[in-house]
Amino acid sequence: MRILVVNANTTLAITEACVLAAQAAAAPGTEILGATPEFGPSVISTRAENAIAAHALLATLAEHAGAVDAAILAVSHDTALDAARQLMPCPVIGMTEAACLTACLLGGSFGVLTLGQARPYEELVARHGLTARCAEVVGLPLTPQQAIANPDGAAGQVLAAAEAMAARCDSVVLAGAALAGMAVQLQDRSPVPLLDGITCAVKLAEALVAQRLPKPRTGSYAAPSGRTGIGLSPALERLLRGG
Amino acid sequence: MRILVVNANTTLAITEACVLAAQAAAAPGTEILGATPEFGPSVISTRAENAIAAHALLATLAEHAGAVDAAILAVSHDTALDAARQLMPCPVIGMTEAACLTACLLGGSFGVLTLGQARPYEELVARHGLTARCAEVVGLPLTPQQAIANPDGAAGQVLAAAEAMAARCDSVVLAGAALAGMAVQLQDRSPVPLLDGITCAVKLAEALVAQRLPKPRTGSYAAPSGRTGIGLSPALERLLRGG
Amino acid sequence: MRILVVNANTTLAITEACVLAAQAAAAPGTEILGATPEFGPSVISTRAENAIAAHALLATLAEHAGAVDAAILAVSHDTALDAARQLMPCPVIGMTEAACLTACLLGGSFGVLTLGQARPYEELVARHGLTARCAEVVGLPLTPQQAIANPDGAAGQVLAAAEAMAARCDSVVLAGAALAGMAVQLQDRSPVPLLDGITCAVKLAEALVAQRLPKPRTGSYAAPSGRTGIGLSPALERLLRGG
Amino acid sequence: MRILVVNANTTLAITEACVLAAQAAAAPGTEILGATPEFGPSVISTRAENAIAAHALLATLAEHAGAVDAAILAVSHDTALDAARQLMPCPVIGMTEAACLTACLLGGSFGVLTLGQARPYEELVARHGLTARCAEVVGLPLTPQQAIANPDGAAGQVLAAAEAMAARCDSVVLAGAALAGMAVQLQDRSPVPLLDGITCAVKLAEALVAQRLPKPRTGSYAAPSGRTGIGLSPALERLLRGG
Amino acid sequence: MRILVVNANTTLAITEACVLAAQAAAAPGTEILGATPEFGPSVISTRAENAIAAHALLATLAEHAGAVDAAILAVSHDTALDAARQLMPCPVIGMTEAACLTACLLGGSFGVLTLGQARPYEELVARHGLTARCAEVVGLPLTPQQAIANPDGAAGQVLAAAEAMAARCDSVVLAGAALAGMAVQLQDRSPVPLLDGITCAVKLAEALVAQRLPKPRTGSYAAPSGRTGIGLSPALERLLRGG
Amino acid sequence: MRILVVNANTTLAITEACVLAAQAAAAPGTEILGATPEFGPSVISTRAENAIAAHALLATLAEHAGAVDAAILAVSHDTALDAARQLMPCPVIGMTEAACLTACLLGGSFGVLTLGQARPYEELVARHGLTARCAEVVGLPLTPQQAIANPDGAAGQVLAAAEAMAARCDSVVLAGAALAGMAVQLQDRSPVPLLDGITCAVKLAEALVAQRLPKPRTGSYAAPSGRTGIGLSPALERLLRGG
Structure with missing residues (x-):
């Protein structure tokens, strides 16, 4: 294939x-x-x-x-x-569609975590017809450049956000190229599953x-x-x- | 596995x-x-x-x-x-969840086709948060017993329904044990993809x-x-x- | 009867x-x-x-x-x-259905207050088709055991929550066996009506x-x-x- | 009282x-x-x-x-x-609110049946936040005057409409002064319960x-x-x- | 005209x-x-x-x-x-309808900013069918009398609210007679357009x-x-x- | 300007x-x-x-x-x-956005009438956040070429559709280049206002x-x-x- x-x-x-x-x-x-x-x-x-x-x-x-x-x-x-x-x-x-639908398969509500503006991802989730399953979209105040320059700092912020989101979300979709690899890296420490779009x-x-x-x-x-x-x-x- | x-x-x-x-x-x-x-x-x-x-x-x-x-x-x-x-x-x-999420992956709107009452499946789609993607649920006036007794007649009714649903649906989920196998059997003749839950x-x-x-x-x-x-x-x- | x-x-x-x-x-x-x-x-x-x-x-x-x-x-x-x-x-x-429908009869929006997780009650309100009337579901971080062991403390927390919810809710449904009797007890001190499910x-x-x-x-x-x-x-x- | x-x-x-x-x-x-x-x-x-x-x-x-x-x-x-x-x-x-909330207590979906325009009742149901529970609003093409002049004919039309609505509705709210008394009169012949607002x-x-x-x-x-x-x-x- | x-x-x-x-x-x-x-x-x-x-x-x-x-x-x-x-x-x-529809023409989501209770404006936006476009309704804790008595203080509060709302809103509708004239006065300092109902x-x-x-x-x-x-x-x- | x-x-x-x-x-x-x-x-x-x-x-x-x-x-x-x-x-x-927002200004619900597939316009109305105001989207089974070749026939079909849509719609948006000019031409004969996008x-x-x-x-x-x-x-x- x-x-x-x-x-x-x-x-x-x-x-x-x-x-x-x-x-x-x-x-x-x-x-x-x-x-x-x-x-x-x-x-x-x-x-x-x-x-x-x-x-x-x-x-x-x-x-x-x-x-x-x-x-x-x-x-x-x-x-x-x-x-x-x-x-x-x-x-x-x-x-992102793939990660959201996989999140649905895990049950309950998912969150979307990205860098920068949350709004376009809220619209994307709505276009996919999945608003009812999405508890929140969070945009970290971090540019891709900053995330790449300081990966450990970014990972810390992502994990902290995922921990906060776990109060409302049963899984968290990581959206954006700058977060690639984060799901695997933080999976064990996150209270809820982290989903990687490409995977x-x-x-x-x-x-x-x-x-x-x-x-x-x-x-x-x-x-x-x-x-x-x-x-x-x-x-x-x-x-x-x-x- | x-x-x-x-x-x-x-x-x-x-x-x-x-x-x-x-x-x-x-x-x-x-x-x-x-x-x-x-x-x-x-x-x-x-x-x-x-x-x-x-x-x-x-x-x-x-x-x-x-x-x-x-x-x-x-x-x-x-x-x-x-x-x-x-x-x-x-x-x-x-x-049924699996078939509906697969239908989402195909794009557009899906329909659900079943035997008997449509309403419980409308509620199920709503519980899955997928109402916005589901164009209609159709319940054929046919019991499972009738479908099993006259499989060719049932297949004809399913295909006719799928053809009618194609005016609003980009794919059709077949729901109910009595329709098992129908998706494969009718796939080539249906204007839109038919989805089988177990598969x-x-x-x-x-x-x-x-x-x-x-x-x-x-x-x-x-x-x-x-x-x-x-x-x-x-x-x-x-x-x-x-x- | x-x-x-x-x-x-x-x-x-x-x-x-x-x-x-x-x-x-x-x-x-x-x-x-x-x-x-x-x-x-x-x-x-x-x-x-x-x-x-x-x-x-x-x-x-x-x-x-x-x-x-x-x-x-x-x-x-x-x-x-x-x-x-x-x-x-x-x-x-x-x-809970009864309390929510009674809240509808009082007019405006209602809130649901429970101990523990809010999410299952959000789903319940949605299954009842009353999401549009429900301004929020609040889960106090308190176990039933804690509430029963310290009823005055629990009552204080319930009243404080009801006061905060009154900013968005015209009435508050108390959900969960551990809150039984609280509605009557706190009714006079609450800024909005408290509703008891059994009643x-x-x-x-x-x-x-x-x-x-x-x-x-x-x-x-x-x-x-x-x-x-x-x-x-x-x-x-x-x-x-x-x- | x-x-x-x-x-x-x-x-x-x-x-x-x-x-x-x-x-x-x-x-x-x-x-x-x-x-x-x-x-x-x-x-x-x-x-x-x-x-x-x-x-x-x-x-x-x-x-x-x-x-x-x-x-x-x-x-x-x-x-x-x-x-x-x-x-x-x-x-x-x-x-009408009372009849709709009573219909909710009966379970499933309700319909609203009235004389004349359906749209204002759809808006009313929406204002009550009950759209998700209301399967349809049907307006019979009959004026109140006609209904009063020919009560048997009107009753026949109401019963026929209720029978058709039973395909989607688990109960039917009769709305409008001209339909007063019809619920009691037709209750035994209707496939689903008929609800009278005043009652x-x-x-x-x-x-x-x-x-x-x-x-x-x-x-x-x-x-x-x-x-x-x-x-x-x-x-x-x-x-x-x-x- | x-x-x-x-x-x-x-x-x-x-x-x-x-x-x-x-x-x-x-x-x-x-x-x-x-x-x-x-x-x-x-x-x-x-x-x-x-x-x-x-x-x-x-x-x-x-x-x-x-x-x-x-x-x-x-x-x-x-x-x-x-x-x-x-x-x-x-x-x-x-x-208010006019301001909300104009906000739609500007694109994205709008907010509504008023004095006092937010809830009636949320209902108004819902009656206009525009809930999906309205990111939030904010009611400043200020009476019209206070706003008129201290216009500079009120203007400061309105601007601060608009700045906070800009995190979610692409424009802000000012609702209420007491805010008349504020849109023009604060337009240059606001991060997003302010809309005046009469205009x-x-x-x-x-x-x-x-x-x-x-x-x-x-x-x-x-x-x-x-x-x-x-x-x-x-x-x-x-x-x-x-x- | x-x-x-x-x-x-x-x-x-x-x-x-x-x-x-x-x-x-x-x-x-x-x-x-x-x-x-x-x-x-x-x-x-x-x-x-x-x-x-x-x-x-x-x-x-x-x-x-x-x-x-x-x-x-x-x-x-x-x-x-x-x-x-x-x-x-x-x-x-x-x-089309302009026509839909103008329809909102006329009050009530609007319909959208186009040639060919209705679905993309339903999605467009949803993206504009106006689904709650749109009673229906109707796609006439007519190609633009057919409409241009036989304008009188097309006009007749458009008028007939508008008359049928008036049962649910308080105005009708005509969408698509092939319907340009139709609104003015049929305005007097239509039971509800027809809206032209460019105008x-x-x-x-x-x-x-x-x-x-x-x-x-x-x-x-x-x-x-x-x-x-x-x-x-x-x-x-x-x-x-x-x-």
Whole structure:
């Protein structure tokens, strides 16, 4: 089974870190491939960047259509997830979506812990229809740069936040590239399970691929057909045209 | 990996059918065990039976605590799911919950199709916090007995219903033991993917076990401790006592 | 009019305390009977115990089917309320449900105050469909044992909590056996009305019995008919069989 | 116990009919008084009339403040219910609210059946925070005049509607003065219980009065104090001034 | 274009202040008229006053039916808004509604900041169907009298509250006559836009009038017709009679 | 005042039609400018096209940053609305958002009528937080091509749908470029007001510009600052860099 890990920003180091995390989570026999957009934001931390990255991500995904069994969006905003699902012939899974749905499987309520603004993740959880399961979204007042510069300090803050969130949450989703690896590192010390997006996405992708479910033939997730455009990549054009 | 498939009613034939379905879905290396309660309703089709079966199911689960890596509730009402999660030291997954969460992974809205009354499944979806993702629950005016007596007629009705539901649903969960096997049988003819609870539960159980997530140490899903009772099975008593 | 007060745990002292509270609330001409399960948890304070107690409670109720005009579930989790309603030929009322609906009659928003975890009561209010009326659920960090050992201290904490909750709540439901009697004791000093579950349930049961409303003949609350099982009490078997 | 039945329109015949219905439902020892506004709409069937009637109803209620133990709003729109609760020193209950809360006590979902437009009742149920319990509101295409002119025909339509609603509703609230008496008349033939607003309100008023709950001393339901106005009735002025 | 600014209380000074604010916001060519009820509460700060004022406001509006192009309710509770819309032949806009909808146009979530109790504004936002857009309602512990006596102190408290609310809100609606003028005064110092009800209502009224949309001919917002009453003003009677 | 009408697809004819509609709605003194993306989908009718168009639309908007007083998204999916709001220094309004908020101002519930799939518009209304105000979304089984080829037939279908929707809706939003002009054409024959997105957006843009509200300085709608990317247009790069 070949799973594509697609970054939505242009920073190769993030793609590589996500690929490593995915490989650590993959079952024997699962091959992990990485892909990085050739254009778009260096890092996504604003609404505008997220919207631009949607195009970049779809164009990158399109290059691999037919050559992979599933794709994982390695971006905590689950950028363009619905569009990617419609476009691609294989299952597509968002990393934060995957962690939230895994949290549901553990029972009770989950929290989401991120760096910076909480609001976009509240909206994301709402778009996934999971607001009723999400007890709170907490944004630590810490930039990714600060977290990377002082990983021990960041880990301490994450653990303290998880301990506080455990009063309301039965598990905590760690959202954002800067928190990658934290779930494993702090799992034993946290009062509730910590969920890592890439890990969850790999396991759910494997679970989905094994079922070999067909794509819907009707509705807004059916593959595009006969659509045209200007200035799009050949691969993207091909998928929109369908056939 | 050992996964227990626990029936919540006392009909051995249903346990056996679910075990077969689980084995068909299991990855190499996954061993499926079946278990059937020694008391309780023959079949669960009323609120009262469902409440009684909760005890029977927990008692049955308790016999296997520590001996299995995960448990699947082979009852479409996801009977006592929250209690089973708290009680057991391993992951526990409900078959309808599993199908609904898998439907979420496919994107868009799902429908639930069952025999008989729709209302209890609407409540179940609401308890899972997934109402926003569920476009409709349809109950076919057909008893399990009728479906088993005339499987081709039942299959025709299920397919017709799925076709109608595809106007609002991007996938359809088939709920109820009497519809077991239908998803595979009708998958190619259905306009949207059909989801089978046991199959989805096996794949999600495998995905969860592989992550080796700890149990919460606080909150209402932490293991019971120091609890006592009268007339409970020794295994159930032991789990309630904890330690 | 005969009203049955059914405990869901096996502690006779709790049944007796609830019967006394019910008698204090009953109108002239209302006779209060108590019943205690013969098996099940000593006290219900976990999800697992609540699920097990459902069976015990239904079995206890079944012994009195036809011999009482209404039944009150003397357990603050409103254990198996929907199942009991379906099973019994008379009205069945949960004590926390009763207090919440009485709070609705007072107008505005209510709060729920309990000892220990708030979350299960938030879920209970949601299952009753009353989330929009419930401003908050507060769980005091106090065990029932501590409350009973130091009643004045507990009363002080309850009053302080009610005063704080009055900023958002127009009335406060006291939930949990350990708070029985507190509503009457603190009523004069509380800024908003305090509601006692047993008292509310008795008054609503009397109101309902007087109306002599029939049971639904269709739907998921119609009496069971033709259902069978193994190892169930004769009384329970009889009700499931119906007819 | 003295319960005031306040009409919100100026039609004495409606007040009298509601008083009779209330007397039929009252317990021995409960005295029913009627009151009719001296100004306002003849009948309330538009949003504008309902808003005007709020003033008329409060002025009428104010005349009886201190002289009754509870008040029932004999208007199916539960006109000015929150204001009346704040203003009056005794419990105030709306007739549709009472029927909806009684329906909750029966379990499951209720429907509301009325003549004419359904939408205002959907809004009313939402204001009561009971949308999650209400499966549907059905407005029969029949004017009150037609219903009164042809009571058998109207009864037939109501029964047919209740039978159809029983597919989704475990009980049905009959809303509107023109349907008074129908619940009793059709109860035996209906597949699910039919609820009459005045009857339910009387029983709930009796239940509430017996509890002797205090009025909140803080919040938006505390009695007005020190409020003044122009052109208000002396009784209304007195209650607004408080003290 | 003539826009009527209708106060719902009888305090002429408030009407005059609102008319001045409206004139400051009006486009060239927009004429602002003021109107004050001849009866009703001096100031509206309780549920009872709000209900009484509904009648007074409709009677005042009715005097101008046909003579103005739009009406603005100069009362932060949007008193009787739905009734006024049905009754009047022209668009009617509530000042808090206008500010909330303008906040929606700015994107993200808004907060509402008022003096005194927050709860009635939470209910108002819910009645407008905008709960999902409203991050919080904050009631400063300050009476209108205190705010008027110490405007600089009040401004300081409003600004401090707006700064705190900016953590969750992308804009803040200032609700209540005592905060009139604050939005303009503090706009430059606030981290998020402050919205003034009268200003927003004038601009939205101009926008709506320019579209010349017809009134609905069916449903609960269609003009009343053939309705009668007792003791109503001739103008109100005329509108209820219709034709 | 200069208002930019930005198309999100590359079809110049649609831009021109929208500019004409905007000019017809504009007040004297309002200048309407049109803009068309240089890349992206020819027409947006799938999720994938909508995601791609987000980039194209932001790039097109960026070219006019600082040169216009407001921007209107001339695409019925309100593509990238939140991102555009964050990015641009001026107000940005979506055409369907504008029509829905205008419908709110008319009171009651609105419906949305479109050609093709209803589901994406249901999601759009939900993202705008207006689900509680939207009674239904209806998708006519008609392609834009069919509507343009047979305008009278399409008009007949739209009118028939509006008449049916009037049973539940107090106004109807017409969504989609192919329905442009229909609102004006059918207004007199429709039982409830029909709302045109471009017209509503122009009037609301004028209303918003006149208020000269500042941009938020904090939160997820504050202007981007210090953001970088690869392969972005110079204008887009400049806005992301900020300063």
